[in-house]
Amino acid sequence: MIDKPDLLISKLIEKLADSDPRVRRNATGALRMQGAKACAAISSIEPLLADPDPAVRREAERTLETLDALLADA
Numbered sequence: 001m002i003d004k005p006d007l008l009i010s011k012l013i014e015k016l017a018d019s020d021p022r023v024r025r026n027a028t029g030a031l032r033m034q035g036a037k038a039c040a041a042i043s044s045i046e047p048l049l050a051d052p053d054p055a056v057r058r059e060a061e062r063t064l065e066t067l068d069a070l071l072a073d074a
Helices: 006-015 021-032 036-050 053-073
Strands: none
Touching: 006 021, 006 036, 021 036, 021 053, 036 053
């Protein structure tokens, strides 16, 4: 079971809705680097697969692949 996200994860999740695509991309990448505790953000990252910015879409895909692999290993 996934616990409530910590403060850092919560702040990064907020940034996923930023109007600047660079902020969305960077927040997504930062979540990828947080490991298993970022799994709480999966449902917030999934909509970015349809983001208008291709760099955001690519980073969302990379991040979801990483987090899905962590869940599979758990």
